[in-house]
Amino acid sequence: MKQFSSKRSIQILAHLLKEYGIFNFVISPGSRNAPLAIHFSETDEFNCYSIVDERSAGFVALGMAKSEKKPVAITCTSGSAAANYYPAITEAFYQNVPLLVLTADRPTDFVDIFDGQTIRQKDLYSQHSYGDFQLLEDGKENADEQNFDLIKKAIELCFEKKGPVHINIPLEEPLYEMVSELPTFPPVEKTIQKKSFEIPSNLVAEWNTSKRIMILVGTRDYSEELEMQLSQLVKNHSAVVLCEANSNLRNENFFSHIDRYIYNFSEEDYKTYAPELLITVGQNVVSKKIKQFLRKARPKNHWHIDEVWQPDTFFSLTEKIETSAENFFSKLLNFAKLEPQPFYNLWDVLRDKKDLKHQEYCLLTNFSDFKFFESLSSKLPENINLHFSNSSAIRYAQLFDFNKNKVYCNRGTSGIDGSTSTAMGFAMRNKNQTVLVTGDLSFFYDINGLWNNYIPPYTRIIIFNNGGGDIFKIIPGPSSTNALDEFILTKHHKNAELLAKHFGFGYTKVDEEDTLLRVLENFFKPDLKAKILEVDTSAVENAEVLKGYFEFLK
Template sequence: MQYSNIPLAQMVVAYCEANKIQHIVISPGSRNAPLTIGFTFNPSFKCYSIVDERCAAFFALGIAQQLQEPVALLCTSGSALLNYYPAISEAFFSDIPLVVLSADRPEDRIGIGDGQTIYQENVYGKHVVAAANLKSGIDSGLLEHNAREIERTLSTCLKSNGPVHINVPFNEPLYGRTDKLLVPLPKALTQEQHSKLDSEQERRFNELWKTSKKKMLLVGVLNPNELDQEVIDFLAQDDGLMVFTETTSNLVNDEFFPSIDKIIAPLNESGFKDLQPDLLVTMGGLVVSKKIKAFLRDFPAKEHWHIGTNRANDTFFYLTEHVTASPNAWFKKIKTNLQSTDNSTYRTSWKKIANHRDMLHNDYMKEIPFSDLLVFHMLLQQLPKDLLIQMGNSSTIRYAQLFRWNHNSSMFCNRGTSGIDGSTSTAIGAAVVSRRATLFVTGDLSFFYDSNALWNNYIPNNFKILLINNSGGGIFRILPGHKNTDNFDTYFETKHHLNAQHLCKMFGFQYLSASNEADLNNQLKTFFRIEDTPVLLEVSTPSQLNDEVLLNYFEFIK
């Protein structure tokens, strides 16, 4: 086996191998050549080459999202690693482990006008859980320092499930190889358990659970199968508990309440007071629904407890307690002692309201014209089972929130920072390591913004893109503001006349299109039948009608 002849490069690769970091996403360059040699000549690693660093980072994010294990990113020096920043911030707020390995010039070459240099040390600031700036050189003191720094940084990544940055300076020459190991092989780092079950917290929680007649469990982003069925069944049986879920919660039960906005949006002040919980419990990651955030801020619970091993966000400004355990471990341990609230009608009364809203929802779908909202309705009519579904941000994920999705599918979206910038790249990365057919649903601005995502040699044949093209940022037509002016069209909605046909031809996607209900019905059948090549279905919707249809929807379900 071939190695770089630079000891520091061998050390970094050896630590990655010892800690079973298997996927390495490399953006070609010169300064990172020693590490590229080390990774690509070692059969322990699966290496990918993606030129655009921003796309590469989101691609790695998609892999780590699915595997729930660290994925390494490798780039050259200079502005290259700045292009990782959007994905790094997304990984930080979504608790996804990434390891950035940035090559650098030696310290004496920084700040003197040498080419391709910036100040790389701690460049990601608060958006990584750990950072290390290694030293170039081969004396034993420097090697010991570097080993300690690599251990500290990787250990934090493994324990915290967050992104880390290791900056690695190299002197020239960069391309030398050897068949000899120049550094000792490290041992795997110990991973400590996060869960901390506190008996005093358990006592207080039990008391609150028993005495609160109106309990609300709000579930944010959650990986599929994070809760055992016995925990789900327990949560579904308490009439004093409303479990609000989102599409990204990946949590389904007939007694739970999906489509939060469908319930919240039509309420008046009396309805909000009836819904106001005594006890609010949250778990999972960030929440999409703005309406539930506004409601819980304006009508606060008496206590808010968050259950989870990572950060507890004080989203509603009255966080009482943080249980630093996994929700599954916490409820499995305490559920036998939790007593349901006596004579509570909290869940059952709202279940009737939710069922009525579902009926009105279905009635509305029968009468609306061709629009973004109808596209989602039609998609669900033909959606196959057991898909990996990736959603774009902005209006796409918000439309998705209004529907009940297939129980056998799993749903993901970059909700850490909620940006549109890397959704396509993330979806492709996720598809590469998933054995399931993958559907990516996106809007036009997000898709064209990240079109370099298709410059990728690893896209599986069962990868599908549903592109909803409303010729601009349609979500801005729903928000307050002066519409149908040149200023609005140019600077807010950003109107355009682009389509994806030529991109598909260039990158080897089969292209389908639809611009009315009949076409879409037929094209969806073809879209889901195609299995031998990646395929994109572009659906053109009327930009000046979509906002009217959506706003009228919320009026109708009142």
């Protein structure tokens, strides 16, 4: 016989989640949230996942939400457990990934009286959530009606903003009273708002009179519609489209390796290649050089297109266009003049020159992080879900071609803390193979991302282990300090072999190029369990190889 929680607030919550189609539920263990764990695990419609570490659980849910492109609910017990969600919530906030965060709490009278596992949970995430709600305890007057309205508002806000929304749920003891039958709740009238958009005539005029148009696409999910729209805009060389690996765009007329082209720009180059009209799409851009370039360029007009975020990243924003990129360009294409412009040819000549230099350097380079990424780009199967960790991994990815796959990276806050957990959460809800490419520090930092029973056997993890945070040898500054090795780079001699065995992964280690190429031939093929490949480059001065690359491009 099924047993459900007797808590009316939990029954109402489950009813509304079903009404809005939120069925994936990540549960971390505890007693205060036991009514939620009992209720949702006993309800057939919900897919429940047990993730012990709340910090990892938040990122696992984020990966699931990115995979399915709809909200995922997470729940934990009270106290510091709720605080451990915060890194994933900030990432979801800046990526616009919908998480419904359900924190169980002590009754409101227990806060700040030194009761166990009790902190100030109300509005805990207010700086990085799109809404914060606190339910009434079941025994309070009009609790059912108010909680129904609050939960409904929270869920709709999560859909509208595509980001994290918090519901704090004070629960009185007893926590383990159950019922075998549920009450009937009233039907839900959904009131999610959708904004209409018509393109202003002044924007059409700006496009049609601009001779130097640049479209810069940052981090965003793959969109066939947007890819087709931008392809139409560049077909006649009317505009320059710059994109990155995690922009998920594919067209030979797009400029896909920004740093390859602009890394060694002189002051004169900054003027020569500057746009008159800049249109930005998507979110965080990896390349620091493009930020420096466009901040110096100060384009006459800068439009940013996004439904939620309108950041003035380049200190030149003139138009905040609050709609989807697909909606905007569908309207623009009805009016835009698509005439060939010398500006495109200018960039095209630059590209040909730098691409040739890139190919020459690849032939000169021996086994290293750089060579690993070159080899990986040629050996990956098509149509996989390719996740990169932050720091070096996503930066190396910009230099090579990974556009036959969908690329993901946590660039909302750009931290290394949840890359593995995010990729594993994505893999749990996706039928296609997920491959995580991660640096050693990012992998070791987030090993609890492997601590669950749901990772599909076709999941693959590749660790390039250079013996520390090699990014700090690449960027200017850290190498000039005495603190580099121990406190910044955090040099180490660890490997993942025993961790792989502990978590039930297959494991292979390589430390030279021929073996790497041979292993990559079979690494992605089906197997009975998930696998880890560790590429040990710790004996190589990888930072010098990469610095040599950019010097060679001059």
